Amino acid sequence: MIALSEAVDQRPTNRGSSWRAPLIFLVVVGLIVGALVWLGPTIANNVRVSEGRLYVGAECSVETQDGTVDLSRDEAKLATTAVALAARGAETPDTSDIDPAVLQRLADGPADDAGPSLRCEGTAADDLPEQELTPTGLTPRAQQLRDDMTAVFGDQPLGGFAPGGVSQGHGAESTHYSGRGVDVFFRPITEENRREGWILAQWLIAHADDLDIQYVIFDDQIWSAHSSRGHWQTYDAPEPANDILRHRDHVHVDVLRGEPR
Structure with missing residues (x-):
């Protein structure tokens, strides 16, 4: 027969575990809070809600020789505008806060062939009114697009519209039939003209939100405001x-149609 004192001594004890669990919990919580404090600005800058959709990651990015460089929308607008103005020999805005490799790639394109280097998310507005043609044959939105392009790129050979519209x-x-499309010509097809065309095409997608741009098509590639990822895709002609x-x-x-009111 085992004495009572011996039985008590043989019972397992959990005295140590009574304080370990709360301590571990507090340590984990502390690590999470510390990470949020450290990464909070980064998370806040890369998580956005627009048009009822959640977006994670940078709004735009450029593929440089050394890798991908993330850009905010404002940085993408500034960089593409500076590159466009520099190509004309015009005065450029201050781009000292932007990686020079970004500006170089936007100006020159990929090393092996002319092509797109900039990606920008698409966010097609769904609350725009439908518009009628103006005397130029463009809707007011398309005319604003034309005016803004001219302000940066100067006079360009344009087509796809005419006073009274095209049919x-x-x-x-x-x-083009609804006055929402504009064509900008880069003829003949040469390496230099293709690179100049890409300078314009990338300026357009950087400014797509401001100008309510829907599609940009150039050189077998298409960008759509309806694609939240904002990558260029192969155009099926x-x-x-x-x-x-x-x-x-x-x-x-071209610009968004808008809805009848």
């Missing part, structure tokens, strides 16, 4: 898929 020469569902229909000799840009 032929484009695909059946073309935005209609037959006969010649250089014009592939948009290799011109940048096409």
Whole structure:
């Protein structure tokens, strides 16, 4: 028979664990709070809500030789404007806060071939009113787009619209017929003209939110405001898929239609 004192001595004890669990919990909470304090500004800058959608990550980014550089929308607008003005020999804004590699890539494009280097998220506004043609043959939104392009790029060879509107020469569902599309020509098709076209195309997507841009098409590539990721995609040109229909000799840009009121 085991004495009572011996039985008591043989019972397991959890005295140590009675304080370990709360201590571990407090340590974990402290680490989480510390991480939030340390990373809070980064998280706040990279998580956004727009048009009822949650966005995580930088609004824009540029693929440089050394890797991807994240940009805010304002930085992308500043960088693309500075590059466009510099190409014209005009005075440029202060870009000292932007990585020089970003400006170099936007100006020169990829080393192996002319092409896009800038990505910007699309955020198509859904509360715009539908607009009628102005005397220029463009809607007020498209006319504002034209004016802003001219302010930065100067006079350009334009097409796709005319006073009173156009009714032929484009695909059946073309935005040119509703006065919402503008074509900017870069002819003939050369390496230099393609790089200049990409300077414009990337300026357009950086300013897409301000100008209510819907699509930008150039050089077999298309950007859409309806794509939240904002990457350029391969453009599937209609037959006969010649250089014009592939948009290799011109940048096409159009604005959102809006809804009837």
